[in-house]
Amino acid sequence: xxxxxxxxxxxxxxxxAAGIRENLxxxxxxxxxxxxxxxxxxxxxSGAYELVILDIMLPHKxxxxxxxxxxxxxxxxxxxxxxxxGEPEDRIRGLEEGGDDYMSKPFHLKELLLRVAAILRRSxxxxxxxxxxxxxxxxxxxxxxxxxxGRSADGSEHELTHKEAMILRLLVQRQGEVxxxxxxxxxxxxxxxxxxxxxxxxxILRLRRRFERDPHEPRHFHTVHRVGYRFTGx
Amino acid sequence: MKASLTSAxxxxxxxxxxxxVCVAQLGWWLIDQWMYSAEVTRRAEAFYRQSLAAAETLYGxxxxxxxxxxxxxxxxxxxxxxxxxxVRIAExxxxxxxxxxxxxxxxxxxxxxxxxxxxxLASAVRSETRLRxxxxxxxxxxxxxxxxxxxAMRLAAETLEMRxxxxxxxxxxxxxxxxxxxxMESTVSNVLDTARIDxxxxxxxxxxxxxxxxxxxxxxxxxxxxxxxNVELRTEMPERLHLPADIQALNAILRNxxxxxxxxxxxxxxxxxxxxxxxxxxxxxxxxxxxxxxxxPADSEKLxxxxxxxxxxxRREGRGTGLGLYIARHLASSxxxxxxxxxxxRGKGATFRLAWPTA
Numbered sequence: 276x277x278x279x280x281x282x283x284x285x286x287x288x289x290x291x292a293a294g295i296r297e298n299l300x301x302x303x304x305x306x307x308x309x310x311x312x313x314x315x316x317x318x319x320x321s322g323a324y325e326l327v328i329l330d331i332m333l334p335h336k337x338x339x340x341x342x343x344x345x346x347x348x349x350x351x352x353x354x355x356x357x358x359x360x361g362e363p364e365d366r367i368r369g370l371e372e373g374g375d376d377y378m379s380k381p382f383h384l385k386e387l388l389l390r391v392a393a394i395l396r397r398s399x400x401x402x403x404x405x406x407x408x409x410x411x412x413x414x415x416x417x418x419x420x421x422x423x424x425g426r427s428a429d430g431s432e433h434e435l436t437h438k439e440a441m442i443l444r445l446l447v448q449r450q451g452e453v454x455x456x457x458x459x460x461x462x463x464x465x466x467x468x469x470x471x472x473x474x475x476x477x478x479i480l481r482l483r484r485r486f487e488r489d490p491h492e493p494r495h496f497h498t499v500h501r502v503g504y505r506f507t508g509x
Numbered sequence: 510m511k512a513s514l515t516s517a518x519x520x521x522x523x524x525x526x527x528x529x530v531c532v533a534q535l536g537w538w539l540i541d542q543w544m545y546s547a548e549v550t551r552r553a554e555a556f557y558r559q560s561l562a563a564a565e566t567l568y569g570x571x572x573x574x575x576x577x578x579x580x581x582x583x584x585x586x587x588x589x590x591x592x593x594x595x596v597r598i599a600e601x602x603x604x605x606x607x608x609x610x611x612x613x614x615x616x617x618x619x620x621x622x623x624x625x626x627x628x629x630l631a632s633a634v635r636s637e638t639r640l641r642x643x644x645x646x647x648x649x650x651x652x653x654x655x656x657x658x659x660x661a662m663r664l665a666a667e668t669l670e671m672r673x674x675x676x677x678x679x680x681x682x683x684x685x686x687x688x689x690x691x692x693m694e695s696t697v698s699n700v701l702d703t704a705r706i707d708x709x710x711x712x713x714x715x716x717x718x719x720x721x722x723x724x725x726x727x728x729x730x731x732x733x734x735x736x737x738x739n740v741e742l743r744t745e746m747p748e749r750l751h752l753p754a755d756i757q758a759l760n761a762i763l764r765n766x767x768x769x770x771x772x773x774x775x776x777x778x779x780x781x782x783x784x785x786x787x788x789x790x791x792x793x794x795x796x797x798x799x800x801x802x803x804x805x806p807a808d809s810e811k812l813x814x815x816x817x818x819x820x821x822x823x824r825r826e827g828r829g830t831g832l833g834l835y836i837a838r839h840l841a842s843s844x845x846x847x848x849x850x851x852x853x854x855r856g857k858g859a860t861f862r863l864a865w866p867t868a
Contacts, residue, residue, distance in 0.1 A: 287776065288657045288660075288661060289737065289738055289775060289776065290658075290661040290665075290685045290688055290689055290737055291657060291660055291661040291664060293685070293737075294661060294664040294665055294668060294682075294685065295664065297668065298664070298668060298672075301672060310776045311776070332649075332653055334776075359652055359653045359656035359657060359660070360649075360652075361656075379656075380656045380657065380659070380660035381656060381659045381660035381662075381663040381664075382660060382663070382664075383663070383667065384663075384664055384667040384668060384671060385667070385671070
């Protein structure tokens with residue numbers, strides 16, 4: 276992971292794809308271009324990329340479908356949607372399909388580069404922190420951060436989303452400490468992909484439903500009023 | 510958009526329900542008439558039988574047969590006694606069938622009017638929905654067609670501003686900027702031309718136009734695009750050729766045919782577009798041929814329809830707003846020329862042929 280990060284650009288506008296590629300190369304990344312949805316999906320599957328910059332309106336297969344298929348196959352490569360579709364519902368749909376960030380066209384070059392760096396930083400943080408400690412066990416629950424799979428104390432199996440796994444990773448890493456909602460937003464989402472810290476609360480609720488014996492009387496995911504959350508193991 | 514689609518579907522469902530209810534109601538009326546008239550006939554027959562029994566009793570008590578028949582007009586003298594007048598029985602049956610007949614004809618006529626009316630309404634709703642869907646696709650396409658070159662232009666300009674680019678890189682970026690600018694200009698003129706066509710057409714003023722010069726100018730203007738997209742644009746034309754045409758119209762037709770062909774070869778290895786002009790007695794044929802994306806031969810007329818685009822709004826199988834070929838066809842027809850499209854199928858290239866009268 277120490278080599279230059281490889282980025283895949285899936286974009287059918289040749290002028291735009293060439294421009295993004297040039298700029299990413301100048302920033303020290305390695306970048307490849309796929310001109311349609313199917314080639315893009317094929318290349319992303321190879322596992323050679325640390326980030327996919329994905330257009331939505333594409334020939335053969337649209338960007339939402341590409342992202343959905345990757346996620347269904349268990350491929351968690353970060354996806355940044357970059358598209359002319361800029362309505363709030365498009366943005367929400369992109370994130371629901373498993374995208375990590377969303378930018379609408381036309382965009383500012385500097386902002387794109389910052390977002391790319393932020394996504395790579397987050398994903399590298401997650402990757403490196405799971406190398407030392409790939410499995411966490413607490414209160415009879417077990418979660419494998421490499422496969423995003425977990426088993427709760429009652430024996431039921433869970434498949435975590437990328438965001439759920441990242442939040443759990445962060446809380447476990449800072450076990451016993453209070454982690455503020457802003458910290459969670461910053462590490463897991465970065466920037467302004469989501470407007471409100473309520474989102475964090477919803478994700479914590481989901482984790483409680485998965486791993487607390489009684490989600491109303493949490494023993495692991497504690498709310499610290501007006502600040503954030505604290506995780507305790509056994 | 511979704512709301513309008515659902516409401517159209519609801520309307521169609523309402524038509525179907527209306528039709529089913531009407532047919533069922535009519536069926537019920539007919540059955541009801543059938544049963545009611547059978548009941549009336551049965552009662553009349555019972556009444557006649559009672560009269561017959563009364564007639565026989567009176568006759569048995571000594572009343573003369575003639576007097577009995579006078580008392581009961583529905584009874585006649587039959588060999589060996591009395592009988593119900595067969596004319597009366599026939600009348601009853603006739604009356605019954607004529608009533609049923611009347612209802613069947615009226616009902617049939619009612620359905621005859623109702624079914625085509627509902628058909629017309631349903632098809633109007635369907636075509637309205639189709640148009641709305643295309644318009645929605647068009648808005649998305651225009652958004653895309655304006656935002657994409659805008660994004661490419663901003664990117665090129667910001668790269669120029671941010672990076673210390675060498676001369677070669679600067680030239681490349683400026684070329685990319687100009688290509689995107691051309692594309693935007695083309696989209697804007699197509700939208701404006703369509704608006705003008707819809708408002709009653711573009712006024713045409715035919716004059717002698719140097720068609721070879723016009724093609725050369727267009728090819729020259731597209732040289733940046735050709736270079737950035739790494740495709741080939743060739744011409745096979747006589748040295749000089751003049752045509753009676755409106756210069757603006759001919760220009761718009763050729764520009765759209767070239768834009769269309771270049772879009773079809775974009776992203777294809779070894780993409781080639783050839784413009785060929787041939788003269789024949791009475792007409793000049795201008796052919797724009799490409800070895801690009803092609804189209805389903807069944808769509809060869811559809812692609813001249815307003816807003817028509819291959820694929821759907823999410824899967825962009827091609828660039829464009831779905832206006833260029835519509836404008837080209839419209840302007841060609843208004844100029845007395847004929848524009849046709851041919852392709853052997855998807856991925857097999859396409860040929861657009863413009864037959865322009867010289868007389």
